Amino acid sequence: MNDRIRKVVIVGGGTAGWMTAAMLSRILGSQIDIELVESDDIGVIGVGEATIPPIQKVNAALGLDEREFIRETKASIKLAIKFDGWCVPGEGYFHTFGAPGRSQAFCHFQHFWIRAAKAGNETTIWDYDLNYLCATANKFAKLQVEDPVWEMQYAYHFDAGLYGQYLRRYSERKGVRRTEGLIEDVRLDPEDGQVTALVLKSGDEVKGDFFVDCSGIRGLLIRQALGTDFEDWGHWLPCDRAMAVPSERFETTLPYTRSIAHPGGWQWRIPLQHRNGNGLVYSSEHYSDDEARSVLLSKLESEPLADPVIIPFRTGRTLRQWNRNVVAVGLSSGFLEPLESTSIHLIQTAITRLITYFPHNGIRPKLVDQYNRESRAEFEYIRDFIILHYHLNERDDGFWKRTREMEVPERLTHKIELFRETGTITNEHMDIFLEPSWLQVMLGQGVMPRDYHPLADSLNDQQLEEKLRMTQQTKMQPMDRIPAHDEFLEMFCKAS
Ligand SMILES: Cc1cc2nc3c(=O)[nH]c(=O)nc-3n(C[C@H](O)[C@H](O)[C@H](O)COP(=O)(O)OP(=O)(O)OC[C@H]3O[C@@H](n4cnc5c(N)ncnc54)[C@H](O)[C@@H]3O)c2cc1C
Structure with a gap:
């Protein structure tokens, strides 16, 4: 059997589909043919507008x-991200992409701050974070700095529809073929169960050697055609619905x-240049759709x-995200709460991994296994970070009480x-959230460590x-030179 992969078919033209098309065509375009099938009748989910810094890669x-x-x-x-009322109503904190203080071997800045705070110093850890200072002053600039103390990590909020179209134009320029049509059937090889073709409503067939399932929550290939199991995490992440609505922009565009x-549940507000993206993520046990709409x-x-649009969802992950000759990317691979804007990032890492392990000369079980191990670890670390926000709260409402009292993963x-005992946070391999992120959310959610590293006692x-x-x-120091965020956007875009 000739196992060579010559043609890749991408199912779906949402953010996942067009990101996959763009990346595959850019990196492997000279070696494979790429066709993307999407249905105008079904359309895209239309949300997913906040990102994290690796999007720049x-x-x-x-x-x-x-x-x-x-x-x-x-x-x-x-x-x-500014979290309002997550620990107690009326109070808020930031999870910035920055890091407090200056990084130092063995004993990070927070240990010095913890010691000082215990002695009565009233500053917060965020007072030492340039991202926070700029976010609260509504400022931004791309700083060219020699000293990493002033490095400002940033990401974007963007219009999901425009982003998809932008990447579509990019991909088509790189030779990706787009086919519009509703997929009504999926043909499987009777011997090895691999997907061989998609059957469209028109009766046309789209054949391929390898398929990337970007069909969204339904998981048309990975779950419906191949029957891959799904691991449900609803017992840890109890929200199961979202309601989304765009609204007019505010006079000032906040950089967070x-x-x-x-x-x-909780509400998101994402400021774009031309409008706000808004939504409510909620538990159907605690809010009816009517209540959610009115909130x-x-x-x-x-x-x-x-009009607000309702989006039902299930949190969890597709167990084998690479199954036979199908890799699930995007919502078909699973969904975690949009709380930390990680889904587009998971699309990015899935494509990167697929390119890294691309089966040019045939699908090898070891490659598949490696891919699936990594995607599982990645999902689980993000899951834990998101559970953290829900679990550490001091609110009285039933929904919050339940998430506070639930048992969480042992890790x-x-x-x-x-952290509570020692102020120490370990960075795990494959966890995209590093020490500063865990630090901010744990402090913000009310955990003050009892102790700190002994090196913090080296100063009087x-x-x-x-x-x-x-x-x-x-x-x-640089704050005076940094313009308002809106001013930056105007100058930066005009300059093109
Ligand atoms: C409430 C909510 C808020 C979110 N917020 C964020 C956020 O802030 N940041 C973030 O990173 N992520 C966020 N996400 C996740 C993000 O929206 C998705 O990861 C991203 O949009 C990718 O979606 P997708 O391309 O997998 O699916 P979709 O956008 O649903 O695209 C599916 C595609 O498959 C096609 N298709 C499906 N069935 C067929 C068929 N039978 N025939 C032909 N074509 C078909 C559709 O036409 C469509 O083109 C959020 C998700 C939700 C639910």
Whole structure:
């Protein structure tokens, strides 16, 4: 049997489909033919507008011009997420993409701050984080810095529809063939069960050697045709519905996402150049759709631009994301809460992994196994980080009480308790969220460590205060030179 992969068919033209098409055509386009099938009748999910900093690697790999990208997708800058009311109603905290203080071997900045805080210092850990300082002052600039203390990690908010179209144009220029049509049947090889062709409503068949399932929540190939099992994580992540609605832009475009807790779920607000993206993620046990609609619309703070759309979902993951000659990318591979904007990132890592393990000369079980191990680890680490937000809360509402009292994965309990006892956070291989992220969310959700690293005792009280004061001053230094976020967007896009 000739196993060579010559033709790859991508099923679906949402964010996952066009990101896959763009990356595959850019990297492997000279070696494979790529066809993408999508149905205008079904359309795309239309949400997914906040990202995390590694998205810049996709743009770099594709060779995109950042000014053009921002202009074409009506993007804004994202420096952080602000969580309102997640620990207790009326209080909030930031999870920024920055890091507090200056990094130091063995004993990170937080240990010095913890010692000072215990002695009565009233600054917060965020006072030492440039991302936070800029986010709250509504500022942004692409700083060219020699000292990493001023590095400002950022991501984007963008219009999901425009992003898909932008990548479609890119992919078509690179030779990707787009076929519009509703897939009504999937043909399997009777001997090895591999997918051989898609049968369209028109009666046409689209054949391929390898298929990437980007068909969204339904998982047309991976789950429906191949019957791959799904691991449900609803007992840890109890929201099962979302309601999304765009609204008019505010006068000022904030450089951060807002996540606002409500008694039966939470609301997102994503500021774009031309509008806000809004939505409510909720548990159907705690809010009816009517209640959800009234919560969402009453909290918009700008005029809705369309009717709210309901999106039912299930959290969890497809067990074997690579099964036979199908790899699931995007929502077909599983879904975690949009709380930390990780789905587009998971699309990115799935494509990168597929390219890394691409089966040019045939599908080898070892490759498949490796792919599936990595995707599983990645999903599980993100899952734990998201559970953390729900679990550590001090709210009284039934929904929040339940998530506080639930049993969580043992690895997560260990991580929280280690921090509570010692102020220490370990970075795990394959966890995209590193120490500063865990630190901010654990502190923000009310965990103050009992102890700190002994190196923080190497300074006397006065030296410690001086160190903190100097660090704060250093972080503040570039602030005067940094323009307002809207000013940056205007100057940056105009300059193209
Ligand atoms: C409420 C919510 C909020 C989210 N927010 C974020 C966020 O802020 N950040 C983030 O990173 N991610 C977010 N996500 C996830 C993000 O929306 C998705 O990861 C992303 O849009 C990718 O979707 P997709 O391409 O897999 O699926 P879809 O957009 O659903 O695309 C599926 C494609 O398959 C095609 N298709 C399906 N069936 C057929 C058929 N029978 N025949 C032909 N074509 C077919 C459709 O036409 C469509 O083109 C969010 C998700 C939800 C539910």
